[in-house]
Amino acid sequence: MNPEVFVQQAMSVISDDPYDRVPSMVIQMMTKPDVVFDTHCHIFDKYCVTKNYFLLRLLGNLDPDKSFDEILEQIVGSNKDNEFDELFKIMKMKNMTEVLDHYLQNFACQQNIVCVPLMMDLDEGWYFKAEKTQKDQILELKEIMQHRAILPFLSVDPRKAKKRGDNNLYKLFLDAFTPDENNNRFFGIKVYPALGYLASDVSLWPIYRICEAKNIPVVTHCGGSIIRSYQNDYDMYGYQIKNNEVVSLKYHLNIKNSKERANFLNHPKHWEVVLKKYPKLKLNLGHFGGIDNWLQLSKTGRNEVIETINRLMGYENVYADISYDIVENKFAKVFLDNYDNNITIRNKTLFGTDYWMALAAGDFKKNAGEFLTKCGPRKDKLMHENPMTYLFKK
Numbered sequence: 001m002n003p004e005v006f007v008q009q010a011m012s013v014i015s016d017d018p019y020d021r022v023p024s025m026v027i028q029m030m031t032k033p034d035v036v037f038d039t040h041c042h043i044f045d046k047y048c049v050t051k052n053y054f055l056l057r058l059l060g061n062l063d064p065d066k067s068f069d070e071i072l073e074q075i076v077g078s079n080k081d082n083e084f085d086e087l088f089k090i091m092k093m094k095n096m097t098e099v100l101d102h103y104l105q106n107f108a109c110q111q112n113i114v115c116v117p118l119m120m121d122l123d124e125g126w127y128f129k130a131e132k133t134q135k136d137q138i139l140e141l142k143e144i145m146q147h148r149a150i151l152p153f154l155s156v157d158p159r160k161a162k163k164r165g166d167n168n169l170y171k172l173f174l175d176a177f178t179p180d181e182n183n184n185r186f187f188g189i190k191v192y193p194a195l196g197y198l199a200s201d202v203s204l205w206p207i208y209r210i211c212e213a214k215n216i217p218v219v220t221h222c223g224g225s226i227i228r229s230y231q232n233d234y235d236m237y238g239y240q241i242k243n244n245e246v247v248s249l250k251y252h253l254n255i256k257n258s259k260e261r262a263n264f265l266n267h268p269k270h271w272e273v274v275l276k277k278y279p280k281l282k283l284n285l286g287h288f289g290g291i292d293n294w295l296q297l298s299k300t301g302r303n304e305v306i307e308t309i310n311r312l313m314g315y316e317n318v319y320a321d322i323s324y325d326i327v328e329n330k331f332a333k334v335f336l337d338n339y340d341n342n343i344t345i346r347n348k349t350l351f352g353t354d355y356w357m358a359l360a361a362g363d364f365k366k367n368a369g370e371f372l373t374k375c376g377p378r379k380d381k382l383m384h385e386n387p388m389t390y391l392f393k394k
């Protein structure tokens with residue numbers, strides 16, 4: 001589908017009122033006085049990703065950059081404390097409803113919760129294709145909306161702009177945002193630059209235009225680099241700011257170390273040009289830069305990634321979520337110090353868990369619970385007030 005036709009269609013059929021996209025289960029949930037939002041979680045099952053995705057989660061950094069000995073050592077040393085038992089359970093689940101219910105029954109901080117599940121699309125940036133197509137995943141998530149309080153986010157990959165048929169990026173977007181027979185449709189989109197593209201990729205430009213015009217929230221991965229592409233040495237086409245103008249950019253990606261490459265692609269600075277062009281875009285920088293940057297901030301008092309996020313938060317609708325970070329026990333102190341002393345952080349931070357990614361990071365329930373206890377009365381802003389503005393403001 002060509003981008004002009006896409007923009008024309010999307011402009012005419014998609015509402016600019018986020019409330020039109022809220023399913024009745026979420027409306028009902030939002031009548032509960034203590035309702036909270038988990039703005040960043042994942043409920044995809046094994047058929048939505050690939051076998052080696054699970055291997056990677058199990059083995060942490062199993063990647064071609066490591067030596068054979070290092071990988072062997074990791075395999076031998078893993079699962080000493082049954083730390084992967086939770087992941088094995090997820091691997092055995094048959095569909096996304098089971099994965100979601102496992103969260104709601106065992107890990108959610110309370111019963112009255114609205115979840116924002118983010119899809120994952122590894123088709124273009126990974127070695128193998130998932131068994132369940134994106135189109136089928138969209139159908140399944142819309143079906144789940146009929147019975148559970150969720151606001152699903154579609155993963156978008158600019159390399160799918162060139163695909164034909166059902167797997168075309170713009171076609172998938174229209175599919176997701178078109179109501180099904182129960183009037184259920186998607187609520188937001190997910191961008192994952194570490195899979196091998198720039199946040200300002202030319203093929204995402206029409207998508208951002210629609211998201212800004214229709215108040216569709218965007219979340220981008222802006223943290224850890226475990227999930228990343230292993231392709232290198234190719235040209236990327238996006239935009240940049242030159243003499244205060246938005247102009248096109250051809251960038252030759254050539255960073256040999258895949259972790260460094262992912263850190264480069266994940267960097268929030270790439271969003272600067274997107275926000276210059278679409279200043280009202282609702283954007284959530286997922287993981288608030290990631291735990292390593294927060295730990296560095298707590299050690300040295302400075303961190304360039306977090307400072308960039310702070311600057312971008314100057315835009316009206318830019319937020320950051322603290323998913324995954326909350327399970328690292330050193331995070332609470334440094335984050336809450338910053339929260340208390342910085343009004344932007346106070347108004348622009350969103351609670352999220354990163355279930356089930358975070359299950360591999362230790363005792364999720366205990367650690368997340370301790371974090372929330374330390375938050376005390378700040379919970380209301382993080383889990384309710386700020387998410388409400390990010391998700392629903394028109």
Ligand SMILES: [Zn+2]
Binds near residue numbers: 040041042357
């Ligand atoms: Zn995530």
